[in-house]
Amino acid sequence: MRSRKQSWCQLFLKLTVALGLLWTLFLVLEMQSSWPIDLTHRNHWLDYRDYDFGPETLCNCSGLLEGNTEALVEAKLLTITKEFQKHIHIPDEYYINETKDCRNFKSKRKYITFALSKEEEDFPLAYSIVVHHKVQNFERLLRAIYAPQNIYCIHVDEKSQASVKAAITGIVSCFPNVFMVTHAVNVVYAGWPRVQADINCMADLYKYSTEWKYFINLCGQDFPLKTNLEMVRMLRSLKGGNSMESEDMPGSKKWRISQVHQIVNGAIKSTGKSKSPPPFNFPIKSGNAYIVVTRGYIRSVLKDTRVQDLIEWAKDTYSPDEFLWATIQRIPGVPGSKRPHTKYDQTDMNAIARLVKWFSHEGSQDSAVYPACQGSHVRSTCVYGVGDLQWLLENHHLFANKFDMDTNPIPVFCLERHLRQKALAETEGQFFF
Template sequence: MPRGRAIRTCIAVAFVGALLILLFCPSPRILNPHGLSFIPIGYSNDLLDKQESQFFSAITSTNHFNCLAFRQRFPMITQHDGDMNVAFTMVVHKDVLQVARLLRMIYRINNYYCIHLDARSSQSFRKAMDGVAKCFGSNVELVPVEKRVAVEWGDESVLRPQLICAEQALQNDPTWSYLVNIVGQEFPLKTNLELVAALKALNGSNLVEAFPIDRFKDWVGNNTLPLKATWYKGTLYGAFRRDFLHMAVRGKAMAPIREAVLQHKVLQHPDELFFSTLAYNPHLRLPGACLIAPPPITEVNLGFPAKYVEWGDYGIVCPTKYTRFVCILGTPHVSLLRNVPHLFANKFHADYHPEAYDQMEEWYFEKISKEIASGTFANDSFNISVYSSRSCSRQHL
């Protein structure tokens, strides 16, 4: 081999080796009891972001060296998992390693994944996310560049990526029964088998939160809905039947309501109005719509099991910090999160209490290891009655 080529080869090997150490080996100076620390002391966030982006940008297939090194760190389920296929939509804009770690936990070959990148995401993040998608396989798809939305908190642009990804999931994968929507800063509290059990316990309903519009009347002003529908407010996130989403996203009958909520800056937080309004107006006849509207107060806020979030008005002491009125999850929350009935927890910041995410990740994969050995989830640690006893699970279209 020519001397120059040999030198370049050695440099390339050294770079990859150093990057693998950075991404996958804990720094002894901050080694936690689980040995899973990802962020060595002495590296700036900018440097970490750059190196993480380079690592994932290099991936060209599921067999790429970087991909295998990343995915094989924990037990991998390579077979069909569960007897119901699920679609996931993810809205992301930064922290490629955190997004990749989330996908590593929830990925199954029989599910479908649509990922929307904010139109204003950096070029390095976009290239890295291309590599992440290629690492997992053809059932992980990014929203095409020309369809991506620049998301502005509080207006209709927050809702548009959800509709785009739901449409893409309906179009590109005919096998899933429910869709679950999440963001890149969440953590899965349930394995795929547990998630499927929870979705089955809904008994054909949708998992949607709703409040009367009274407290949020200023969000809609004097705007009334077509089709004699009543406004309801709730979180954007939940679990939705395929046929519910088909009508909500594609159905001509619901077009007037879609057009009403997507008007540019006419409403405040229309993302928190759309699904709740459709799910709690049973006369609109959407599949799985709830017959008790609004639901009991025990089924909203922390009683809504799709997502564990500590908002600033819950009367709970936040032991970490607030960002946009949401308590950022960290080390003080680890024990609690392992025992709540919710599907996901929101939100973790990549550079804040990283040891908490490491500990939760190890706990999650310990559950996976037990499922691989037993073939089922641990019934004694997951009470599905939280889902089956919901008012909508018992009374819906």
């Protein structure tokens, strides 16, 4: 009787061990099936291939990024051919149709739908993107900066074409962490609505999540110069500080804040009336529309009564986006701010928010801020050409403006391939469960 019991116990023990081994094997296989990357072919499906793009694939990106003269000449000749110009534009209807199958769209366009590192996963970012046209510019930008731990608020100008709204709405619908702004406005160049568009996204992002660390605002013609991991490390190094242009306003611009302005027939115009001084005698600083700021700074924009008074005062000025954020950055008590003393002034070249070539600062002389634009100009701003690529990557900025896929997609094409390859290389040896 005792031997029979022992036999049953031994059999039970063996079955338990066998079931345990089977369960362990099942868990391992299940984990492997959910790994974000096939470790044996890590870069196979995430890396960009030539068939993902149009005629710009004929250019030598490696040579262009190194400033190779032969590669530059070949690329410039390519861009002026009729065949090239004929095939570079992607119609809005393409995105409307493709995003009806989101799974296929994300796979085909090679979006990275998992965090590439624990370091990035633990440091989510919040983005505001203001768009009014050029859907393919927007989609290439979103793809380049997309990560599942980040969140993205998209503001499409109320007066944008119906096809633009439909295409962007379709793209946004494919991602759980990308959303359309709750309240869109009719954006007016150099008018208050441009600021209101960002504030509306700030409010939505602030409510959406308490986890994100930094806010970055973009427009549809921006493009990154750094990978997400590089951005995270650069933002950590700020140690809770903000980064943006903020310096004394030159005398030539003071009319913008000393005269009352109003929007008439979609354009900003002076009324000829004088404005009252700013509240609390805040020193108004000069800056630009694009900033890199902490969640605490956004809280001040939305809730600090001093900032609210400044916002109300700024609503009838000219181009308030070029002084409001810079002025808030110098208000004592605003998280990540600097004192208003000129010793704390920061230029756009020293800040990391945005790299822009302004026509008035370009040239070949030693006194020039940067070399001449190798593309074209829109409102005195350089639209980058292939000859600007090497210079762009030599700078420390997170983003650059401006790019135009409709006239020359090669700079974006080469930058996104460079950044994707770099991002994948950064993940070598890392995998997550």
